Amino acid sequence: MSKLPIKFRVLQLINQKKGITNEEILEILKFEYPRDRVVNYKDIEYYLISLKSVGLIDSISVTLRDHSKLVESYKISDYGMNRMKYINNN
C-alpha cells in the first residue's frame, strides 16, 4: 500500500489513538517515513498547530517536561472525523 502524505498520516494517527502525544506521533512517523527529512520535531509541531488552528484536532492535555519540552496529547474533533473520509478512502 502506498504511503499517505505525512500530514494526512498525523491526523489518521490521532483518529486511531485518542490521547496520542506529539512525541509518540514523531516516533511512529520516524519509523514509517525513515527517508523523509520533513519528519522532525519542528515540522511535525507545525502540522499539529495547523491541524488544531483549523479545528481538525483538539488538545486534551499538556505537560511541561524538563521545564522546556511540551508534551501535548490530542484527540480528533467532529470536523476532523468528517474529513477522515478523504484519508480512509485513499
Place this chain on the structure above:
Amino acid sequence: MEVNTQTIIQNREISFAKKGIGWGLLAGASWGLDAVLMGMALALAPFTNTLSLFAAPLVASCLHDGFSGTWLFIKNVISGKWREYARTLKTRPGKLILVAAIMGGPIGMSNSMLAIHFAGAAYAVAITAAYPAIGAILGAIFLKEKIGLRVWCGILLAILGSFVVAYVPPSGESHPHFYLGIGLAVIATIGWALEGVISTYGMDLVDSDIAIGIRELTSFSVSFCAILPFVGAVAYQILFASFSTSVAWYIAAIGLIGGISQLSWYRAMNMTGVARAMGLNVTYALWAVLFGWLLSDLQITSTLIIGAMLICLGTILTIGNPKQLVTIRSK
C-alpha cells in the same frame, strides 16, 4: 493544565497566527514587486509582438508559472518534501488543489486578460479588485471562517484602495464586446476567490508548500496545453522566441519572486484563513506603486497616495488582534 504551560501553549499559537500575518504581508509585497518586474519584461521583445494583443501576457504568465513551479520544486527538494508531491496527488484533497490551480491560473488569469481586452482596463480592474470580498464571503459560508466587522471593514478598505491605485480612467475608445468583457471579469474574480477557498479547504490536510508547488506546475501545464492553443501559433512563436533572448531568463528570475509570493500566500491562507490572507495579498497594489516608483518612471500622484492610505488603513484593520486568530473557524 498549569498556568505556566497554558501561557507557553497560548504564546506558541499566537506566534503561529502572527507568522501567518507575516506571510500574508510578504505575499502582497513580493507580488507587487513581481507585477512591476513582469510589466518591465513585457516591454521587451518578443513580447512586443503586435500580431495578437493578449498573446504576450498569456505567454508571459505561462512562463512565469512554469518557472515559479520549478523554483518551488527545488525548494521542496531542499527541504526534503519532494516525495509528498506524488503522495498528495493520489488523494482527493490533492485533486482539489488541481481544481483550485485551474480556477486561479488559467481561468482567473486568462479571463482577466481577455476582460481588459474586451471591456477596457478601467472596468476590468474595478471588478477583479473585488476578489478578496468574494473570497471572504465564500470562506465564511463554506469554511465557517470567523470574520468580525472590523476585518470586513479592513478588507473592503483594502479593496477600495487597490481599486483607487489601479484605476485607469476610461479611454473613450469603443468596446464592441463590452458586456462580454464584463462577464469575463466576473468569471476571473470568482475564479480567484474560488481558488482561495478550495485550496484552503484542501490545505487543511495538504502541506501548503506542496499545494503551491502543485498549483504552479498545474497552472503552467494547463496554460501551455489548453490556453495557448486558443491564441494560436503566435503564442508558441513568442514563447520559443523568448528563449533565444535574455527575456526568458529575466522571467525565470521573476518567477523566483513569484514563487516566494505564492508560497507566502498559500501559507497565509492556511495559517490565518482565506479572508485575512486575501485582504493582505491585495496590498500588492500599494507595493506595486512603491516598486514602480523605485524601478521605473512611475509618477506619484495624489490618487496613488489616497489609494495607498486606504490600503494601509485596511491592512491594519484586517490584521487586527492575532490573539483572535488562534482558532480560525467557528465550530
